[in-house]
Amino acid sequence: MTMAASAYARATSFLPANCARTYTVRSGDFCEAISASQHVSTFQLANVNKGIIDVGCDNLFAGEVLCLGITGQDCQTVHVVQGGETCDSIAANAGINEALLAANNPNIDKNCDNLGSGEVLCTAWSLFV
Numbered sequence: 001m002t003m004a005a006s007a008y009a010r011a012t013s014f015l016p017a018n019c020a021r022t023y024t025v026r027s028g029d030f031c032e033a034i035s036a037s038q039h040v041s042t043f044q045l046a047n048v049n050k051g052i053i054d055v056g057c058d059n060l061f062a063g064e065v066l067c068l069g070i071t072g073q074d075c076q077t078v079h080v081v082q083g084g085e086t087c088d089s090i091a092a093n094a095g096i097n098e099a100l101l102a103a104n105n106p107n108i109d110k111n112c113d114n115l116g117s118g119e120v121l122c123t124a125w126s127l128f129v
Contacts, residue, residue, distance in 0.1 A: 014052055019067035020074040031057035032080075035120035039076040040068045042120045043107040075104060075122035087112035094123035 015022065023038050031053065035042045046053055048067045053059065060066075069075065079090055087108065091101040102108055104122035108115065 015065065015067045016048060016070060018071045019048070020069045020071045021067075023066050023068050025060045025062055025064040025066060027062040029060055029062075031060075032118045032120060034066070035078070036080050036118075038068050039078050040120070041075055041078055041105060041122040043105050044069060044075055044122060045120075075124045077122065077124035078120050079123045081115050081117055081119045081121060083117045085115065087115070090121060090123065096123060096125060100125070 021038075023034060025034070031045055032042060034040070035045050045066065045068065046057070048070055052064075052066065077094075079094060081090070087098050087101055091098045094101070098112070101121065101123065102112075104124060108121075
């Protein structure tokens with residue numbers, strides 16, 4: 001096995017067995033940028049990489065391989081939150097209702113007042129896309 005193949009095998013050994021797609025971290029990457037560029041919600045990225053990404057998402061390193069979604073539960077229809085947006089406006093623009101937006105993004109609190117600019121939300125009709 002080559003050194004590169006060995007490093008990749010080590011890097012992917014902590015990923016879920018049913019990982020649908022992966023991303024290799026580059027220098028300077030941060031979770032919201034990865035989420036936006038790879039069409040994965042911020043919640044999904046953190047949730048499928050529990051034990052790999054810490055709460056602040058400040059422990060990423062170049063060459064690390066992350067899982068972007070689980071087979072059968074990989075939301076790739078996303079929206080990047082802009083300043084001043086609300087759950088109501090995001091849901092309306094996506095053609096979904098607020099209940100579905102909340103179900104797809106359990107990190108949104110009940111009053112939808114914890115949205116952050118740059119956060120990436122799943123806006124699919126169904127989480128199972």
